[in-house]
Amino acid sequence: MKRFTAVMFVAMLATTLLTGCPAPSPTPQVVEKVVTQVVEKEVVKEVIVTPTPVPTPAPVMISGFPTSDENEAKTAQAAFDAADKGQPDPAWKGKKFTIGVYSGGQRGPISGPLYFWRGKFEELTGATYDIVEIPFAELREKIFTDLQTGTGTYDVIINCSNYYGDYIYNDWIVPIDKYFDDPRMPKWDRDSIAPAVANLMKWGDTWYGTNNDHDAQVLYYRRDIIESPEWQAKFKEETGHDMPVAMDTWEDVLEIAKFFNGKDWNGDGDPDNGIALHLKVGGQGFFHFMAISAPYVVLPYPGDPPTKVTKYHNVYWFDPETMEPLINSPGHVRALEMVLALSKAGSPAMWGWSLGEAWADFLSGNAVMTFSWGDVGSLSQDPTQSVIMGKLGARGIPGTKHPYDREKGQFLDLEKPNFVGNQVGCSWHPVISEYADDPDLAYYFMAWQDSADQPLERGLWLDRR
Numbered sequence: 001m002k003r004f005t006a007v008m009f010v011a012m013l014a015t016t017l018l019t020g021c022p023a024p025s026p027t028p029q030v031v032e033k034v035v036t037q038v039v040e041k042e043v044v045k046e047v048i049v050t051p052t053p054v055p056t057p058a059p060v061m062i063s064g065f066p067t068s069d070e071n072e073a074k075t076a077q078a079a080f081d082a083a084d085k086g087q088p089d090p091a092w093k094g095k096k097f098t099i100g101v102y103s104g105g106q107r108g109p110i111s112g113p114l115y116f117w118r119g120k121f122e123e124l125t126g127a128t129y130d131i132v133e134i135p136f137a138e139l140r141e142k143i144f145t146d147l148q149t150g151t152g153t154y155d156v157i158i159n160c161s162n163y164y165g166d167y168i169y170n171d172w173i174v175p176i177d178k179y180f181d182d183p184r185m186p187k188w189d190r191d192s193i194a195p196a197v198a199n200l201m202k203w204g205d206t207w208y209g210t211n212n213d214h215d216a217q218v219l220y221y222r223r224d225i226i227e228s229p230e231w232q233a234k235f236k237e238e239t240g241h242d243m244p245v246a247m248d249t250w251e252d253v254l255e256i257a258k259f260f261n262g263k264d265w266n267g268d269g270d271p272d273n274g275i276a277l278h279l280k281v282g283g284q285g286f287f288h289f290m291a292i293s294a295p296y297v298v299l300p301y302p303g304d305p306p307t308k309v310t311k312y313h314n315v316y317w318f319d320p321e322t323m324e325p326l327i328n329s330p331g332h333v334r335a336l337e338m339v340l341a342l343s344k345a346g347s348p349a350m351w352g353w354s355l356g357e358a359w360a361d362f363l364s365g366n367a368v369m370t371f372s373w374g375d376v377g378s379l380s381q382d383p384t385q386s387v388i389m390g391k392l393g394a395r396g397i398p399g400t401k402h403p404y405d406r407e408k409g410q411f412l413d414l415e416k417p418n419f420v421g422n423q424v425g426c427s428w429h430p431v432i433s434e435y436a437d438d439p440d441l442a443y444y445f446m447a448w449q450d451s452a453d454q455p456l457e458r459g460l461w462l463d464r465r
Helices: 002-020 028-042 070-082 112-125 136-149 161-169 195-201 229-239 250-260 285-297 330-343 348-352 355-363 375-379 439-448 455-460
Strands: 096-102 128-134 156-159 218-222 273-275 367-372 392-396 429-432
Touching: 070 112, 096 136, 096 439, 112 128, 112 439, 128 136, 136 161, 156 161, 156 439, 161 195, 218 375, 229 250, 250 273, 250 330, 250 367, 285 330, 285 367, 355 367, 355 375, 367 375, 375 392, 429 439
Parallel strands: 096 128, 096 156, 273 367
Antiparallel strands: 156 429, 218 367, 218 392
16 A cells, blocks of 8 residues: 555656646656556456366165165165055056155154155155255244145145144145045054044044154253262262252252253363253244143142143143133243253353254263253264263153142142153144145055054154154
8 A cells, every 4th residue: 555655646746747847748658657557566366266066976775765774774675565555556656746844854853754765655656756845943834824825835744733723723634534444545553553642643533644753752861970970979079969860850950950061071171061952943942841841830630530621730821711821820930940040051052052953962972961852862872973872861851849839829849749741742744735636645655654564664764763
């Protein structure tokens, strides 16, 4: 910049002198020289080198399965061979339908098995399907918009079971009872499904969905750390009492998480986390809140049966007599306070974590605890995603000794914890859109993926974890 200023000054001085003297030389010669110097100084040439794109390799295929794992292919082939296949309609050959599904990726949960088994479905029926992955935060909006407008983008929806009320009220999905005795269709064992889960696939006595993913949450922990005599001794030294290893209550979980948070308990030289949660807005964290809050909110009926629903017993969302929402009731508020306390016993980044990121923090050995669905158990044994193989402990979702009694208007002080079983989550399973082009073909796909003779396929199929 200094040199540029100097050049301009010289140019101005030369112009002044030439104007004051009757010299015959024209001024453009001087200006031309100065401009040439400035341009030479200011022009910068930038060369951008674009690398030659590397072609994406074709997926490795073994026996028609997109996998490089021979054992996985062998197990899957055995499941395929054992599956009831019905009598595929020759008219289906060459047809195509579309499946809308949560975006877990080509090897991830829920969506992954659709890719894994597509080739075998084509081999079996001569038909195929497109897969449309939808992020969880957009799932309800995109599915409902498609159904409300009658667009019919999706023939089959791998459905979150809490959508059923809207589906049924608007006649958006197809009953499937009529297919059960159709000789074209594979047979699947409805009686083998736990009643609480089967109820998620029905409305009244009418079936709409087929068996797939059964959601319930459990508490996972590092067994090698929690059960370590050395760490138990340090806990007692710091707190003055034994570590509540059983973790029967959320209060126990919180105390242990706070103890381990910030300590280098995994020996990597860095402070580690007490617990890993996924708290990102728009994610699936509300399911986890339900698991925490239930024992603070739900009280069993004191008589027989204990599952009887009354105004004050076995209710969670609404007062059954007035339909007043209970989400702001003291039990729910106490549970929310517990979530906030737990969030301080782990990484502050968890407020932006999606489900997979919270799992990754635990599986990478950076958190003592997490609570979530069954995925964590199987992922912990996957050497490509976990460093804690053989170190996992698990227990049912904890309870609390201090639930809120709405009838008495006070928190209780119980001798034993109040436990509430849960099946929180989507319990993902397929349903047929009212706008499906070929409902028969859609149902064949649904029944085949859960035929009664393929228990191995359930581990690898739509809920392959």
